[in-house]
Amino acid sequence: MNELVFFINNVVISGLTIGSIYALGAVGITLIFSILRFAHFAHADLMTLGAFFAFFLTAMFPAVGPAVGLPTAFVMLPLAMVMTAVAAVYIDKGFYKPLRRHGVKPIVIVMASLGVTLMLQGLIRMFMGTSARSMYIDDRKGIHRIELPFELASRPIVLTDPQIIIIVLLVIIVIALHLFLNRTRLGKAMRAMSDNPDLARVSGINTDTVVKVTWVIAGSLAAIAGTMLSLDVSLKPDLSFHLLLPIFAAAIVGGVGHPYGALAGGFVIGFAETLSVFNWAVLLRPFRDYLWFDLPSTLAFVPSEYKITVPFFILLAILVWRPTGLFKGKVL
């Protein structure tokens, strides 16, 4: 029973948490790709930037969270989302839009986004230094231990505040995004522009507005993902390097240009990571007498320091066997 609790804590809860974070990043990448037709490499840095804004606001008003009983950074999240969304709109205006206007090939804009990556990383380091920071200043991470009402389960299920928040937030965001894309005028215009940008223009759809809305959504979701990840672990300036591959893998696994695919892809990558670094020896221990081999103390597919290779292999596999992704997106 304890083994099962261990599995729930280390795979189910961790997978849901990191999967949600990857999903939010991947949705942004997929939306930007379907509207602007380029792979936005600086997306992971928008996530870091969002977390940095949340950290900055937490440092300015550290007492807000304890006053309402939530993590301060979470209370500050709406403001950080607005700041990140504005930053995303202006990054587009300053760096990508002039290139689009010249009608350059998408790869040129991809290169520009790599430049934006380096610039954002430099800026973030300039303001907060290179060390990892805790997002908790006047408060502490809330940890909930749920004791199970079973004789054999002496270990509790452990959930942290940020884990609960991100999972709940993701459910809300999925519903909101679905309603936006299918029920609102601008959401439908986004889908129309993704389908056929030339016809969208001919129909009188204001494509500049659609582009702006895309950046606002992608930027806000990036801020949520970055902030919640930093709340659960810590804020590091090089956060984006660890996020870049998984979120792109998630977008591609789901099928680029397909928002629901990106959500699914996020969880595929998230669970693949947690399952592959999980110590299976713990689950097998009760059966050790029946096994034909000596059970080692740790038995994982991948040592946890090589976790980053997991999305890479999934990416390779999907590109070889199903290049359009699970949900049949646009081929890159």
Place this chain on the structure above:
Amino acid sequence: MALFEATNVHGGYGGMNILNGVNMSLEANEIGVIVGPNGAGKSTMLKAIFGLLHVNEGSIQLRGESITNADPVELVKRKMAFVPQEKNIFPSLTVEENLEMGAFIRHDDFQPMLDKVYSFFPPLADKRKQPAGELSGGQRQMVAMGRALMTEPSLILLDEPTAGLSPLYMSEIFERIISINKAGVGVLMVEQHAKQALKIAHKGFVLVAGQNRFTDTGQNLINDPEVAKAFLGG
């Protein structure tokens, strides 16, 4: 005053002109048909009118106001609409969503117009919740034309509305075009099926090498032996 007037239009891609002085005019509630051999600049002319191609010389006017090189969004606001030949629907959007996108610039209640489009194209009414990409060629063309009608335009530009359709569908589409026109919409269209199209045309323009070769009423062009021999297959 003419609804639409194009005078001595020159234009093309890059430095090369494809149009070398095209003249056209259309009164309100008229159907104008552009015919001519491949590469004569028929579709290019429609694109030039709709601001999708740069006009280097000449002028285009809508009700006496210049719309030369105007932005497509601006033209939609001025009650013009354009149906491209290919890729003229949003395939993953439902039929109704396609029509709604046609009404994007409208902030008033367009439900009456939606009903009107369904009455123009009854086959669409049963498929309003179906993705437009799943429809047949003829029905897609109806979606495309319906989308363009949603702003209640005074002039609609159609680029080969019957391209790739079976003869049965072709005559159906022509009939729809007549009823749209009777509802008060000026139509300017490019057609490969020159004879059938000129039959319903008030005005016909025969373009060759980016210039008007013949300009007359549809009926006169059909009866002109020279036109018939060279462009209508005898």
